[in-house]
Amino acid sequence: MDKMPKWADVALIPFLNLLIAFVLSGLVIFAIGENPFKALMTMIDGAFGSTYGWGYTLYYTTNFIFTGLAVSIAFKAAMFNIGGEGQAMIGGLGVGLACLFIPTALMPHWSIALVFAMIAGGLFGAGWALIPAYLQAKRGSHVVITTIMFNFIATALMGYLLIKPLKLKGAQESASASFPDVTNLPTLHELLAPLGISFSKSAPANVSLFVALAMCVVVYLLMNRSRLGYEIRAFGESPTASVYAGISPTKIIIVAMMLSGAISGLMAVNATMGQHERLILNAVEGAGFIGIAVALMGRNHPFGVLLAALLFGFLYQGGSELSLWSKIPRELIIVIQGLVILFTGALDNMVRMPVERMFIAAAKRKDA
Amino acid sequence: MDFLTIVQIADSALRLATPLLFACLAGLFSERAGIFDIGLEGKILVSAFMAAAVASVTGSVWLGLLCGVFASISFSAVHGVASITFRGNQLISGVALNFLASGITVLAAQAWFNQGGRTPPLMGEGRFMPIELPFALGKSDAEAAGVPLRVLIDQANPIQQVYSEFISGHTILVYVALLMVPLSWFVLFRTRFGLRLRAVGENPAAVDTAGVSVIKLRYASMAIAGTLCGLSGVYLATGLGAGFIKEMSAGRGxxxxxxxxxxxxxxxxxxxxxxLFGLLEAIANRYQNIDLGGIVIPVQFMQALPYILTVVILAGFVGKSVAPKAGGQPYVKER
Structure with a gap:
């Protein structure tokens, strides 16, 4: 035997990577003079202690499923899309324009509004990914830097639109008018009440959660059961070999990036349409970046992304509760996110090499 | 627009270009040795924070500089371990370090100073002060003449204006940054170390065959990049600004x-x-809304301009530019 068993690859190593990241995060909390165990308890209680906590945890989880899937599709094509943040922002613009300007006569029910919003959000997100994708495919400009630049440009664009053309007249805040009532999505409270389950009224988790879960299945089928998915994966594994198989690199780069952008844009259905119900400046709240950690942790598999998104949903909600009840600011989540990306992404070999050696040594001992 | 205004914009462009120049040279050493460094941004940020934090506690900007550079080098070391020793993905490592920097600076600032993720404003010895070159018009001349300095410079001849505004009156780090340009050129293109460093970025196997350690050279390049990037952050917090503000690197990396x-x-x-990038930022800072015969360019556009220009440059509309060949690939020694 010269390989590790599969369970070690998909479960043990990610677990060890995560463990190191969490132990280091605990040390950071300790270093700024707080008790890491108390902090963890506060986080667990804040995220899972009530249906209110669950409602926020699942709301963030929904965001991260979308952005995590988005990053993972790009990763499959050997591309690093750091532009999820901007694509989700512009996706939000699409969702907002759909909600504000499609006449309500055309949208008699929230489900029809949801379809319109998903189309608009997806198209706008994909559009924002198109230029970096085109420049990568045609001119070799590195997609990592161009997508980061497009995040900054998206921020400036939204800033302009919400201060000038789309701003609600006479309001102090830079935000658009509220969306019409018919576009408001049912929350988990409204969905679960008929089933006799009481769920917190003020929690933002909404029907988009099920859209996100469906998206996991769609992405799985697309990547593993369709010709396009096969081509994307083949290109990601070996661009040169895939060219000989008749796969066009230009097409794959552009299609994969636009799919990635579209799914990032869909995030806005949850955040902009489901929660804020109007266009605001920072609706994305860093979810686009967390998608990177989620995709890496989930090993780019939709089911892995789902689990990782739940973990980060917990961290995000727990982290905000923590900032209310202790002196630890919300930025703790960015530190954890950085450490998770570092250990599951870049320093993977640090854990993998010794573990692999251990398994091989153990197997040899058995043989002898 | 009169001549003095142009000089003043150029002066502010030079200040704003300095952190970019340090970081750019840091990236130069790193990428010439074959290591992508997306983590410049994070290194600028940690160094800015450490410099401001130490300078505000000790009151010494030089101690701040030392600690800022040290923080940046530590981040470089992690990047080196991830991308050289463990052959990890260099882009992912850089992005991870950027997040780490962005979070940890606010966490530490909050824990140490409790001012909402910033350090107290730096004063006196906690900052780098402008250096007045000989014969330049400065505060003492203004006092002697009994008029404000602004008036004195306004009345001076163009050469004196350029000299006093543009060339004189910067902090020491601006001159250090300018000095780094010929120095980097000399090290990279006129020394044996530089030749080997460039070779490592083009064809590491050849360097290895010649009996020179690829690993050592790449770590050396990381150390140089860490130092230069550290200076960028130090200047940002103690020369250009007066203290650390969260996310103050603002995409400069x-x-x-x-x-x-x-x-x-x-x-x-x-x-x-x-x-050029410094100039763009200087113009955007000076003219909030530019009126082009009826069409007003909004301030948000001016703020986004450096980022848009970055995309245009990357798109290669300004000529072909060829990266070091072995960039981004970990070196695996043949057995």
Whole structure:
């Protein structure tokens, strides 16, 4: 035997990577003079202690499923899309324009509004990914830097639109008018009440959660059961070999990036349409970046992304509760996110090499 | 627009270009040795924070400089371990370090100073002060003449205006940054170390065959990049600004990378490229809304301009630029 068993690859190593990241995060909390165990308890209680906590945890989880899937599709094509943040922002613009300007006569029910919003959000997100994708495919400009630049440009664009053309007249805040009532999505409270389950009224988790879960299945089928998915994966594994198989690199780069952008844009259905119900400046709240950690942790598999998104949903909600009840600011989540990306992404070999050696040594001992 | 205004914009462009220039040269050493460094941004940020934090506690800007550079080098070391020793993905490592920097600076600032993620404003010895070159018009001349300095410079001849405003009156780090340009050129293109460093970025196997350690050279490049990037952050917090504010690097690390590509991985063009970005920022700062005969360019557009220009440069509309061949690939020794 010269390989590790599969369970070690998909479960043990990610677990060890995560463990190191969490132990280091605990040390950071300790270093700024707080008790890491108390902090963890506060986080667990804040995220899972009530249906209110669950409602926020699942709301963030929904965001991260979308952005995590988005990053993972790009990763499959050997591309690093750091532009999820901007694509989700512009996706939000699409969702907002759909909600504000499609006449309500055309949208008699929230489900029809949801379809319109998903189309608009997806198209706008994909559009924002198109230029970096085109420049990568045609001119070799590195997609990592161009997508980061497009995040900054998206921020400036939204800033302009919400201060000038789309701003609600006479309001102090830079935000658009509220969306019409018919576009408001049912929350988990409204969905679960008929089933006799009481769920917190003020929690933002909404029907988009099920859209996100469906998206996991769609992405799985697309990547593993369709010709396009096969081509994307083949290109990601070996661009040169895939060219000989008749796969066009230009097409794959552009299609994969636009799919990635579209799914990032869909995030806005949850955040902009489901929660804020109007266009605001920072609706994305860093979810686009967390998608990177989620995709890496989930090993780019939709089911892995789902689990990782739940973990980060917990961290995000727990982290905000923590900032209310202790002196630890919300930025703790960015530190954890950085450490998770570092250990599951870049320093993977640090854990993998010794573990692999251990398994091989153990197997040899058995043989002898 | 009169001549003095142009001089003043150029003066502010030079200040704003300095952090970019340090970071660009840091990226130059790193990428010439074959290591992508998306993490410039994070290194600028940690160094800015450490410099401001230490300077505000000890009151000594030089101690701040030391600690800022040290923080940046530690981040470089992690990047080196991830991308050289463990052959990890260099882009992912850089992005991770950027997040780490962005979070940990606010966490530490909050824990130490409790001022909402910033350090107290730096004063006196906690900052780098402008250096007045000989014969330049300065405060003492203004006092002697009994008029404000602004008036004195306004009345001076153009050469004196350029000298006093543009050339004189910067902090020491601006002059250090300018000095780094010929120094980097000399090290990279006129020394044996530089030749080997460039070779490692083009064809590491050949360097290895010649009996020179690829690993050592790459770590050396990381150390140099860490130092230069550290100076960028130190200048940002103690020269350009007066203290640390969260996210104060504002994408400068990425812009420096674009400038590096624009400069075709050469030190002297790097000066020009970073000055151009500095100029854009200076113009955006000075003119909030530019009126072009009825059409008003909004301030948000001016703020986004450096980022848009970065994309245009990366798109290669400014000439072809070829990266070091072995960039981004970990070196695996053949057995």
């Amino acid at each position: 990425y812009i420096a990378l674009a400038a590096l590509i624009f400069a075709k991985w050469k030190p002297v063009p790097a000066l020009g490229a970073t000055f």
